[in-house]
Amino acid sequence: MNKSQVEQVKKIKKLLSEKRKIVITTHNNPDGDAIGSSMALYHFLKKQGHKVDAIVPNMYPQFLAWIPGADKMIVYENKSAKSQALLAQAEIVFSLDYNAIHRTGSLADILLRTEAKKILIDHHIDPETDSFDHCISTVDTSSTAELVYNFIDQLGGLDLIDKPIAESLYAGIVTDTGSFSFSCNRKETFEVTANLISRGVDAQKLHRLIYDTFSENRLRLLGYSINNRMIVWEEFNTALIYLTKADLKKFDYRVGDTEGIVNYPLTMEKINQSILLTEKEKMIRMSFRSKGKFSVNDFVRKHFNGGGHMNAAGGKSFTTIDKTIDEIKKILPAYKKQLNYKLNYNS
Numbered sequence: 001m002n003k004s005q006v007e008q009v010k011k012i013k014k015l016l017s018e019k020r021k022i023v024i025t026t027h028n029n030p031d032g033d034a035i036g037s038s039m040a041l042y043h044f045l046k047k048q049g050h051k052v053d054a055i056v057p058n059m060y061p062q063f064l065a066w067i068p069g070a071d072k073m074i075v076y077e078n079k080s081a082k083s084q085a086l087l088a089q090a091e092i093v094f095s096l097d098y099n100a101i102h103r104t105g106s107l108a109d110i111l112l113r114t115e116a117k118k119i120l121i122d123h124h125i126d127p128e129t130d131s132f133d134h135c136i137s138t139v140d141t142s143s144t145a146e147l148v149y150n151f152i153d154q155l156g157g158l159d160l161i162d163k164p165i166a167e168s169l170y171a172g173i174v175t176d177t178g179s180f181s182f183s184c185n186r187k188e189t190f191e192v193t194a195n196l197i198s199r200g201v202d203a204q205k206l207h208r209l210i211y212d213t214f215s216e217n218r219l220r221l222l223g224y225s226i227n228n229r230m231i232v233w234e235e236f237n238t239a240l241i242y243l244t245k246a247d248l249k250k251f252d253y254r255v256g257d258t259e260g261i262v263n264y265p266l267t268m269e270k271i272n273q274s275i276l277l278t279e280k281e282k283m284i285r286m287s288f289r290s291k292g293k294f295s296v297n298d299f300v301r302k303h304f305n306g307g308g309h310m311n312a313a314g315g316k317s318f319t320t321i322d323k324t325i326d327e328i329k330k331i332l333p334a335y336k337k338q339l340n341y342k343l344n345y346n347s
């Protein structure tokens, strides 16, 4: 944490020195870090005597439902009046795991209108700092959950980290690092994790709860995606998987079922960029992953209305799947050189 962030935390500490009405928010299509970091902060602030509610724009996937307190989250899409009332009364709003208000989807309009102090805790590139009163933002931290741990530490609250808080934080770290396979080269991430284990986390059990709870349809959708819907452009070290609405229907799609599919093409040695296109009601949702030095954040920002991290980003396309694939095909040649590298032990 740099100097200015230490100053921010001091100011936040002062704000929290009285009992407050607090709302915790996170991004649309919430992932493990969104829910884990939100619930950890939720339990922590509640333990300090604040009135706390956590609002999520839309429903989280079922494999995150075990996160302690997740069942108490208010889903904006289902309870908009209640969410609006809570946000109207809130004195403080925490914004977790997103760098720009529009990332909260349907919640964005009321978030822009709230008079509450807005506090950002996030690890995405280029935060929209003007939208927040205080920003705790880094790009080299594994997850927002790790930032929340540090935040609790800075507030002198480590002793308040009990099993539910530790499990929530662990969920964020383990999912945002792909079970410690990326964004995990800082020793601090492991130190924090070790502390969470000493506070009651059963790492093996939580891993099973997150990763070993597929339905048969979800696993078959994964197989189908790779076998029937994957295009490999070896000359551009890129692979793409596309899923139509009909495909999703065929496998009785449930929220979260496409989670992780985008990572599989990267297991091919020659593939440095992987793209997943998912057909939604009004757009094509795009997920990008890379391994090594190619920045999918730059790529998506430039061409596909989105962003994220260097090796994981998301975007949107407002045309058909076929046209989106054609567009990608047209763009890729300009990146041929940038995408052509070999990962080896020395690089």
Ligand code: 5GP
Pocket: 103, 286, 287, 288, 305, 306, 307, 308, 309, 312, 313, 314, 315, 316
């Ligand atoms: P995913 O592919 O898992 O949906 O997203 C990968 C990463 O990119 C996540 O860290 C997510 O927060 C970020 N991301 C996803 N969609 C968008 C988007 O539309 N805009 C921006 N700025 N970031 C996104």
Ligand code: MN
Pocket: 033, 034, 097, 123, 143, 144, 176
């Ligand atoms: Mn995150």
